[in-house]
Amino acid sequence: MTDALIHIQNLTKIYGKGEAVVRALDGLDLTVASSEFVAVMGPSGCGKSTLLNMIGALDQPTEGEVWVNGENLARLKDVDDFRAKTVGFVFQLHNLLPTLSAQENVEVPMYGHVSGRRARHERAAHLLDLVGLGDRLDALPGQLSGGQRQRVAVARALANDPALLLADEPTGSLDSQSGEEIMDLLAELNQSQGATILVVTHDRRVAQATQRIVRMKDGRVVSDHRLADPLEEDLRMLARSRLGQAVLGKNGLEADYLSPEEKTILKKLLARVEDRSTFTMIG
Numbered sequence: 168m169t170d171a172l173i174h175i176q177n178l179t180k181i182y183g184k185g186e187a188v189v190r191a192l193d194g195l196d197l198t199v200a201s202s203e204f205v206a207v208m209g210p211s212g213c214g215k216s217t218l219l220n221m222i223g224a225l226d227q228p229t230e231g232e233v234w235v236n237g238e239n240l241a242r243l244k245d246v247d248d249f250r251a252k253t254v255g256f257v258f259q260l261h262n263l264l265p266t267l268s269a270q271e272n273v274e275v276p277m278y279g280h281v282s283g284r285r286a287r288h289e290r291a292a293h294l295l296d297l298v299g300l301g302d303r304l305d306a307l308p309g310q311l312s313g314g315q316r317q318r319v320a321v322a323r324a325l326a327n328d329p330a331l332l333l334a335d336e337p338t339g340s341l342d343s344q345s346g347e348e349i350m351d352l353l354a355e356l357n358q359s360q361g362a363t364i365l366v367v368t369h370d371r372r373v374a375q376a377t378q379r380i381v382r383m384k385d386g387r388v389v390s391d392h393r394l395a396d397p398l399e400e401d402l403r404m405l406a407r408s409r410l411g412q413a414v415l416g417k418n419g420l421e422a423d424y425l426s427p428e429e430k431t432i433l434k435k436l437l438a439r440v441e442d443r444s445t446f447t448m449i450g
């Protein structure tokens with residue numbers, strides 16, 4: 168239907184009946200492209216978890232459509248297969264199995280999807296290495312810090328190489344230092360692996376690590392800010408620097424060490440970003 172990774176139209180979720188009725192989602196629209204890193208923010212009870220659950224096919228809409236990775240979730244042939252392979256979930260509480268090692272915990276979702284004991288074992292070790300726990304493969308959850316346990320949960324979410332990582336307040340139960348490290352890890356996975364990530368967070372600072380901030384209220388999206396891309400940020404900084412000003416010829420400085428071609432190229436780049444605002448409103 169669309170080449171967006173997530174495409175949501177008029178999504179409505181009503182819980183309960185009669186007096187007790189709650190519109191957890193109320194005609195929500197949202198589109199997320201592949202490789203985006205999106206923060207979802209909003210007051211408690213505004214429907215953030217409900218939204219993630221719908222995208223992960225953990226629950227069904229009352230109305231509206233959810234497409235993920237080219238599939239209409241209402242028409243999934245194999246829901247279990249979708250949950251296991253297309254999405255990886257990280258929750259506020261890591262819910263690792265306490266009697267299994269870090270490596271075994273990461274292997275659990277692979278059963279039935281990655282064949283061969285050895286392949287599972289190696290993949291789990293690779294993923295734990297990726298999240299910075301390559302030297303704690305045999306540790307039980309109880310022997311790890313809260314931040315480390317959440318890293319294991321991230322590795323476990325990546326077990327079947329999902330198209331999409333969904334994280335519901337993954338830093339909520341962590342101290343601020345460990346929380347920041349988890350967000351850095353997600354940013355790193357987004358940049359180095361091209362992982363598409365949707366993360367629910369209350370922390371403004373944490374949300375700044377993402378490229379886009381979607382704000383919800385009463386079951387709807389009320390604002391959708393896309394941060395300028397990092398290259399553009401760097402260029403803007405350069406434009407304001409002495410070198411940039413010299414190249415642009417504003418204050419009579421000469422950038423002697425640049426060739427005329429280099430100056431022309433730099434001038435064009437700087438001119439492109441000079442007057443744009445940091446935030447672009449969309450939607």
Ligand code: ADP
Nearest residue numbers: 182183189191210211212213214215216217218
């Ligand atoms: P958030 O994650 O933004 O805090 P939720 O998505 O958990 O919000 O909840 C949105 C609304 O739906 C809340 O009013 C909540 O009480 C209600 N709700 C969520 N899940 C259920 C449920 N299973 N049954 C009834 N009401 C629910």
Ligand code: MG
Nearest residue numbers: 215216217335
């Ligand atoms: Mg929630």
